[in-house]
Amino acid sequence: MDLKGATALVTGGSSGIGFAIANGLMAAGANVAITGRDQKRLAAASQALGAHPILADVSKEPDVLRSYRELFQQFDHLDILVNNAGFGVIAPLVEMELASFERVFATNVTGAMLMAREAARHFIERKSGNIVNIGSTAAVRGAAKGTAYYGSKFALRGMTECWRAELRPFNVRVILVNPSEVLTDFYATAGLPQAAENPTKLHGDDIAHAVQSALEMDDRGFITELTVFATNPKD
Numbered sequence: 001m002d003l004k005g006a007t008a009l010v011t012g013g014s015s016g017i018g019f020a021i022a023n024g025l026m027a028a029g030a031n032v033a034i035t036g037r038d039q040k041r042l043a044a045a046s047q048a049l050g051a052h053p054i055l056a057d058v059s060k061e062p063d064v065l066r067s068y069r070e071l072f073q074q075f076d077h078l079d080i081l082v083n084n085a086g087f088g089v090i091a092p093l094v095e096m097e098l099a100s101f102e103r104v105f106a107t108n109v110t111g112a113m114l115m116a117r118e119a120a121r122h123f124i125e126r127k128s129g130n131i132v133n134i135g136s137t138a139a140v141r142g143a144a145k146g147t148a149y150y151g152s153k154f155a156l157r158g159m160t161e162c163w164r165a166e167l168r169p170f171n172v173r174v175i176l177v178n179p180s181e182v183l184t185d186f187y188a189t190a191g192l193p194q195a196a197e198n199p200t201k202l203h204g205d206d207i208a209h210a211v212q213s214a215l216e217m218d219d220r221g222f223i224t225e226l227t228v229f230a231t232n233p234k235d
């Protein structure tokens, strides 16, 4: 597809990977709206990007419905949904609190589903569209302490396959992008240590590049799943 003049909605575009994806799409000439829950962070990001801000929590159905109302007040159609909003709780199974587990699934799984459902209704009508789900290498193999986060990304990967099967007849491309470790706020939010500067680890821009490349392929085809590793990461 040609990104020039296309319209994209990036959830969690106020930080990290989502911010970088929004930035890349805008540089390629797309009109972009970003979502997030923290008003200050969203305002700062949308100003820096020149993107349209939508203050919304993807895990809340009324917020999702309002997001699309606000989007279509600003833009007359949507071409690309990037389901990027997400976070992790990393804890052993025996210490897993129900509330933490449900919070992760509410955003990473239910939120992605709600956002995709509304996009799919629009895309089916237009017989055209793209859904990019930001998975993780946590979507392809399990690990200790991964019950909530890895489980949610496995679920996202499963939904990706279902949506792909349902939506291909309407010319909708559903793509999963699986980053390995990227230098963002993700680790701090999950209560994990991460050095801020490390030239051997991935940046948001690397994932943005992968997303953009996948989208720019001719609409005749698409890459179903794309995994991005750092070449030789050092701690």
Ligand SMILES: NC(=O)c1ccc[n+]([C@@H]2O[C@H](COP(=O)([O-])OP(=O)(O)OC[C@H]3O[C@@H](n4cnc5c(N)ncnc54)[C@H](OP(=O)(O)O)[C@@H]3O)[C@@H](O)[C@H]2O)c1
Binding pocket: 011, 012, 013, 014, 015, 016, 017, 018, 035, 036, 037, 038, 039, 041, 042, 056, 057, 058, 059, 084, 085, 086, 087, 088, 107, 111, 134, 135, 136, 137, 178, 179, 180, 181, 182, 183, 184, 185, 186, 187, 189
């Ligand atoms: N960083 C990594 O190493 C890594 C690796 C693989 C995959 N990923 C995935 O990449 C995606 C982005 O993560 P990141 O690394 O860029 O982390 P980040 O810097 O913490 O960004 C997360 C973004 O999601 C938003 N968000 C979280 N929950 C939300 C909700 N319920 N509704 C709306 N927005 C929400 C946050 O804004 P608010 O808090 O203001 O809502 C923020 O903009 C996630 O899906 C993550 O699982 C990250």
